[in-house]
Amino acid sequence: xxxxxxxxxxxxxxxxxxxxxxxxxxxxxxxxxxxxxxxxxxxxxxxxxxxxxxxxxxxxxxxxxxxxxxxxxxxxxxxxxxxxxxxxxxxxxxxxxxxxxxxxxxxxx
Amino acid sequence: xxxxxxxxxxxxxxxxxxxxxxxxxxxxxxxxxxxxxxxxxxxxxxxxxxxxxxxxxxxxxxxxxxxxxxxxxxxxxxxxxxxxxxxxxxxxxxxxxxxxxxxxxxxxxxxxxxx
Numbered sequence: 001x002x003x004x005x006x007x008x009x010x011x012x013x014x015x016x017x018x019x020x021x022x023x024x025x026x027x028x029x030x031x032x033x034x035x036x037x038x039x040x041x042x043x044x045x046x047x048x049x050x051x052x053x054x055x056x057x058x059x060x061x062x063x064x065x066x067x068x069x070x071x072x073x074x075x076x077x078x079x080x081x082x083x084x085x086x087x088x089x090x091x092x093x094x095x096x097x098x099x100x101x102x103x104x105x106x107x108x109x
Numbered sequence: 110x111x112x113x114x115x116x117x118x119x120x121x122x123x124x125x126x127x128x129x130x131x132x133x134x135x136x137x138x139x140x141x142x143x144x145x146x147x148x149x150x151x152x153x154x155x156x157x158x159x160x161x162x163x164x165x166x167x168x169x170x171x172x173x174x175x176x177x178x179x180x181x182x183x184x185x186x187x188x189x190x191x192x193x194x195x196x197x198x199x200x201x202x203x204x205x206x207x208x209x210x211x212x213x214x215x216x217x218x219x220x221x222x223x224x
Binding site for chain 2 (some may be wrong): 032034036038041042043044045046049091095096097098099100101
């Protein structure tokens with residue numbers, strides 16, 4: 001299983017971009033990187049995923065390095081409602097999600 | 110937008126009692142999961158379910174746990190004889206397809222308190 005490493009916590013000012021890094025140096029060629037978030041004990045919420053190319057949707061952008069060993073989730077204009085724990089996960093082939101402790105993002109006014 | 114629903118939102122039970130946690134996955138989804146999260150800890154995989162049988166279960170999912178899809182819409186998790194350490198948030202999740210995207214859709218969770 002590809003293991004991921006994330007900083008335990010980050011701060012961001014409201015309205016600014018939040019850049020959340022993730023290392024996944026053991027990822028294999030056909031494994032995707034997924035990002036989820038969990039707002040205070042609510043059900044986890046899917047954000048975005050990618051394989052090689054950078055991806056963007058209405059919630060966020062995902063930048064994956066060329067060697068695929070790390071990625072960055074970007075929330076372009078963070079709001080207070082983006083305060084949450086963000087998880088970077090490389091799902092197993094059987095789709096089971098193995099959760100780490102994630103990055104606790106605090107968006108400050 | 111379709112969503113996964115879970116009932117009840119909060120269940121309080123006494124140690125040794127049986128509880129059934131209910132989930133209604135999104136209607137065309139094929140793969141179902143239960144996860145739990147003890148307060149302040151990681152989300153933990155419990156069990157996956159496909160084609161009316163368990164695909165995989167974790168070490169946590171012992172003989173006290175069972176899952177069922179009784180009527181093609183509900184997906185239930187039963188704990189036969191609850192222990193204090195079963196107190197946690199329980200999340201149901203589902204995915205639509207067998208191949209391709211692994212985006213899991215999660216329900217809001219059931220908070221189980223065992224006293």
